[in-house]
Amino acid sequence: MMPAHGPDQGSSTPTGDRDRTDGAAGERGPARRSFLTALIAAPTLALATRIGADALAPQPAHAVVPSLPAPADLVDLGDLFIVAGAPTAHLLVLRVETDGIIHFRLPRTEVGQGLTTAVAMLVAEELDAPLDDVRIALEDARPELLFNQLTGSSNSIRSLYGPVRQTAATARARLVAAAARSWDLPARTLTTRDGAVHAPDGRSAPYGSLAEAAADPGLPVLPAAPKPADRHTLVGRPQNRIDARAMVTGRQQYTLDLDVPGAKPCVLRRPPTLGGTVRSVANLAAVRAMPGVLHVVTVRTGVAVVAETFGQALDARAALDVGWGPGPADALSDADIRSRLRAAAPPPLLPPLLTGHVDAEFDFAFVSHAPLETNCAVADVRSDRAEIWSGLKSPIVAKQTIAAELGLPADKVTVHVVQAGGSFGRRLFFDAALEAALVSKACGRPVRLMWTRIDDTRHGRMRPASHHHVRATYALGQVLSFQHRVASAETDFRHGLGEMLTATAASLPAGLGNATFAQTLFLTTVKSPYHFGLTTQSLTEVPTGIPTGSWRSVYSANTRGAEEIVVDELAARLGKDPVAFRREFLKNNAQRAVLDKVAAEGEWGRALPEGCAQGVGFHEEYESRTACLVEIDTRDPEHVRVTKAVIAADVGRPVNPRGLEAQLLGGLTDAISTTLRAGLHIDKGLPLEGSYSQFHYARQRDTPTDVRIFVMPASGEPGGAGELGVPAAVGAIANAYARATGTKPRSFPLDFDVDFTPYPR
Amino acid sequence: MPSHTFTVNGRSVTVDAPDDLPLLWVLRDLLGVRGPKYGCGVDVCKACTSHLDGADIRPCVVPVREAAGREVTTIEGLADGDTLHPVQEAWLEQDVAQCGFCQPGQIMAAVALLKRTSEPTDADLDAIANICRCGTYFRIREAIRSAAAKMR
Numbered sequence: 001m002m003p004a005h006g007p008d009q010g011s012s013t014p015t016g017d018r019d020r021t022d023g024a025a026g027e028r029g030p031a032r033r034s035f036l037t038a039l040i041a042a043p044t045l046a047l048a049t050r051i052g053a054d055a056l057a058p059q060p061a062h063a064v065v066p067s068l069p070a071p072a073d074l075v076d077l078g079d080l081f082i083v084a085g086a087p088t089a090h091l092l093v094l095r096v097e098t099d100g101i102i103h104f105r106l107p108r109t110e111v112g113q114g115l116t117t118a119v120a121m122l123v124a125e126e127l128d129a130p131l132d133d134v135r136i137a138l139e140d141a142r143p144e145l146l147f148n149q150l151t152g153s154s155n156s157i158r159s160l161y162g163p164v165r166q167t168a169a170t171a172r173a174r175l176v177a178a179a180a181r182s183w184d185l186p187a188r189t190l191t192t193r194d195g196a197v198h199a200p201d202g203r204s205a206p207y208g209s210l211a212e213a214a215a216d217p218g219l220p221v222l223p224a225a226p227k228p229a230d231r232h233t234l235v236g237r238p239q240n241r242i243d244a245r246a247m248v249t250g251r252q253q254y255t256l257d258l259d260v261p262g263a264k265p266c267v268l269r270r271p272p273t274l275g276g277t278v279r280s281v282a283n284l285a286a287v288r289a290m291p292g293v294l295h296v297v298t299v300r301t302g303v304a305v306v307a308e309t310f311g312q313a314l315d316a317r318a319a320l321d322v323g324w325g326p327g328p329a330d331a332l333s334d335a336d337i338r339s340r341l342r343a344a345a346p347p348p349l350l351p352p353l354l355t356g357h358v359d360a361e362f363d364f365a366f367v368s369h370a371p372l373e374t375n376c377a378v379a380d381v382r383s384d385r386a387e388i389w390s391g392l393k394s395p396i397v398a399k400q401t402i403a404a405e406l407g408l409p410a411d412k413v414t415v416h417v418v419q420a421g422g423s424f425g426r427r428l429f430f431d432a433a434l435e436a437a438l439v440s441k442a443c444g445r446p447v448r449l450m451w452t453r454i455d456d457t458r459h460g461r462m463r464p465a466s467h468h469h470v471r472a473t474y475a476l477g478q479v480l481s482f483q484h485r486v487a488s489a490e491t492d493f494r495h496g497l498g499e500m501l502t503a504t505a506a507s508l509p510a511g512l513g514n515a516t517f518a519q520t521l522f523l524t525t526v527k528s529p530y531h532f533g534l535t536t537q538s539l540t541e542v543p544t545g546i547p548t549g550s551w552r553s554v555y556s557a558n559t560r561g562a563e564e565i566v567v568d569e570l571a572a573r574l575g576k577d578p579v580a581f582r583r584e585f586l587k588n589n590a591q592r593a594v595l596d597k598v599a600a601e602g603e604w605g606r607a608l609p610e611g612c613a614q615g616v617g618f619h620e621e622y623e624s625r626t627a628c629l630v631e632i633d634t635r636d637p638e639h640v641r642v643t644k645a646v647i648a649a650d651v652g653r654p655v656n657p658r659g660l661e662a663q664l665l666g667g668l669t670d671a672i673s674t675t676l677r678a679g680l681h682i683d684k685g686l687p688l689e690g691s692y693s694q695f696h697y698a699r700q701r702d703t704p705t706d707v708r709i710f711v712m713p714a715s716g717e718p719g720g721a722g723e724l725g726v727p728a729a730v731g732a733i734a735n736a737y738a739r740a741t742g743t744k745p746r747s748f749p750l751d752f753d754v755d756f757t758p759y760p761r
Numbered sequence: 762m763p764s765h766t767f768t769v770n771g772r773s774v775t776v777d778a779p780d781d782l783p784l785l786w787v788l789r790d791l792l793g794v795r796g797p798k799y800g801c802g803v804d805v806c807k808a809c810t811s812h813l814d815g816a817d818i819r820p821c822v823v824p825v826r827e828a829a830g831r832e833v834t835t836i837e838g839l840a841d842g843d844t845l846h847p848v849q850e851a852w853l854e855q856d857v858a859q860c861g862f863c864q865p866g867q868i869m870a871a872v873a874l875l876k877r878t879s880e881p882t883d884a885d886l887d888a889i890a891n892i893c894r895c896g897t898y899f900r901i902r903e904a905i906r907s908a909a910a911k912m913r
């Protein structure tokens with residue numbers, strides 16, 4: 001591996017071999033000599049054992065009408081990621097340097113979810129090394145990793161838990177073997193702790209001193225297996241983020257903080273409607289002559305200005321007089337979208353006479369991902385090669401596409417993955433990286449390209465708007481059927497997921513029939529946790545021409561959120577308390593445990609003033625389950641506030657409970673925002689909202705002053721956690737609102753007035 | 762091009778820039794001080810929050826001419842060498858940051874608040890309008906309370 005240079009050390013092109021997690025450039029000196037570079041064969045993952053285990057396990061006898069397992073009970077999308085990643089799991093790269101520092105190159109990205117910390121914990125655990133000795137770098141795009149470099153579907157820990165531990169355990173075995181050979185002692189008599197190998201006679205050798213010897217391919221090494229979980233001393237205990245200090249001191253580097261030599265600020269002027277095209281620029285010469293302006297070039301998505309500072313680029317952008325061509329959705333506004341979605345959802349079957357039924361229709365607006373770091377990238381394109389830096393969750397597809405667009409062979413395009421300021425699904429797409437590459441090529445210089453906030457809100461991707469029709473029938477205290485028809489604006493999954501699903505098609509459970517790609521995703525992510533008799537959930541997609549993308553929890557936030565509202569309404573019809581009703585119809589005790597936890601800790605049923613109420617929601621996905629109890633205060637209709645939240649989660653095996661709590665807190669805030677006030681109005685082909693003053697993502701004043709989060713004890717393998725928190729909280733908040741106001745929440749966000757003057761187009 | 766002299770994190774600097782160039786871009790693009798983040802450019806998200814003579818400002822809407830002769834402090838200038846400010850310590854203790862992008866601004870806003878009052882009320886905390894898109898608000902609350910208690 002080549003020596004590392006921090007981006008501010010004056011190397012001509014920063015290499016990708018930087019450690020992002022300490023965030024600060026230039027801290028690492030010249031590369032230390034020699035290390036163990038281990039390309040370690042991890043065994044094929046044991047996967048089959050878990051598929052369907054909970055669905056097929058005998059259930060205690062119930063009076064309820066049982067539901068058959070749904071496809072997502074048998075194989076969920078995350079399982080498919082694991083299957084797809086397994087053949088390349090052995091390509092993980094870990095190395096130990098002579099200074100004892102352990103470097104691991106993570107083929108995923110860090111966007112705030114705490115993954116680098118969790119992975120560092122796994123590595124330190126298996127190597128018996130101090131956590132401080134582990135550095136995690138984000139891996140450049142490596143096409144040979146195939147499907148094993150996509151960050152999404154709450155899958156990183158699920159898919160990496162086995163392979164990372166196996167890789168580190170094998171590295172440990174090599175270090176032990178090296179010490180055994182130098183001391184002429186049997187390897188099995190040696191132990192490891194605190195980053196060193198120890199002999200029974202008291203001798204010890206720090207890992208750094210063994211790094212060279214351990215790299216010897218001729219070394220006899222005992223087979224290695226990861227520790228059993230009951231010997232974990234680090235994994236499973238709350239741990240603070242390894243990058244926290246860099247973040248609180250401002251040293252954490254994001255894409256536009258990198259110092260790529262010669263790279264100049266760049267912004268685009270974008271069309272007045274989504275997907276519009278550039279026809280002409282009337283005042284090109286005048287804008288080129290503005291102070292600080294270096295280049296003005298037209299690319300497919302707009303007119304790019306490159307200048308000495310972003311301030312000057314923004315001024316020039318504003319001065320541009322551009323003639324625009326139409327986009328694919330120019331005529332489209334919210335009302336049309338809503339009626340198209342309503343028309344697309346096939347009506348549920350009529351209930352038989354004499355059974356009671358609950359019938360409810362829901363609408364959810366488009367929602368911006370709105371990560372605080374806007375879409376951005378740095379690109380340095382030369383005639384024979386290119387180098388790109390960006391926060392990318394799908395870097396392999398990015399690399400292949402950018403290479404094709406530039407007309408370069410893929411191996412001449414280096415794509416560095418940079419830690420990002422949030423994603424929520426947005427960074428599955430690499431539009432900023434592609435734009436930066438095209439601009440850099442057009443003006444022949446490196447550029448730092450940034451989307452403005454208004455563009456990020458208006459021209460970014462959105463969670464698709466959806467319409468839901470739920471019909472449940474009941475008789476004699478039992479729920480007999482539960483039908484949920486979803487119609488959603490089409491979700492764009494063209495970021496490598498399609499290839500992955502095709503490659504894993506053989507693992508899909510029977511019964512998916514001719515499901516489309518999106519339906520397959522829907523059916524492998526959405527399931528009902530309740531025994532509600534005959535249960536069907538279906539998706540119809542409606543193409544709209546509006547750019548969309550998965551948003552934290554993909555279909556679940558709306559679909560399961562709506563269902564949790566219906567669950568409360570069913571309980572009321574049957575004269576039951578919402579918690580007692582859920583307890584009765586949930587499928588197993590692990591589910592009931594999280595519900596019981598929030599009911600007890602949140603004092604379910606406690607008296608609250610008029611206009612205030614509690615609400616509860618439950619959700620299960622990706623082998624994890626959670627319940628959420630909130631209290632809401634609606635006494636000021638202008639400022640409805642969730643005042644308290646109690647959350648319990650069982651994720652099978654939490655690697656870092658403190659990080660998990662952070663994810664659940666984030667999911668709660670997402671649910672507060674999208675349920676109460678945050679959405680996008682589409683008006684003649686463009687969102688009206690342009691910034692956080694208009695897209696009302698929650699602020700401090702909108703969030704609870706009392707939050708309690710409980711992580712249930714470990715019980716199995718890690719489940720998914722990144723998206724888990726949203727759907728249960730959506731249900732809890734809507735249910736609390738319903739009880740506090742005596743209304744039936746049906747359209748989200750609940751408070752969706754246009755209370756602002758839109759920015760000009 | 763006019764030239765402007767002021768102090769950034771204790772260091773005197775002189776830059777040539779148009780009078781109305783926002784301080785944020787002077788810091789980030791001309792001086793390489795990249796702790797203050799762009800999140801909106803219009804004093805809405807508060808991600809760029811820094812201090813001018815000790816009071817919080819949003820440099821995305823402060824023209825560089827207003828900084829002349831004054832003292833600018835960004836997140837990079839808050840710690841005293843390796844010794845963190847108590848608010849930064851509290852941020853570590855509460856493990857506040859997720860993506861971290863808003864946190865320089867959040868911390869600078871909290872420091873400014875604690876200068877104004879040593880016992881912030883719930884209303885004071887609610888008045889911090891900085892967006893955290895990762896939704897870390899509750900930990901921010903806890904961190905400010907903890908820092909306030911330690912600083913008293």
Ligand code: FES
Pocket residue numbers: 798799800801802803804805806807808809810819820821822
């Ligand atoms: S960038 Fe200054 S307030 Fe948003």
Ligand code: FES
Pocket residue numbers: 112372421422858859860861862863864892893894895896897
């Ligand atoms: S930590 Fe990501 S925006 Fe606040």
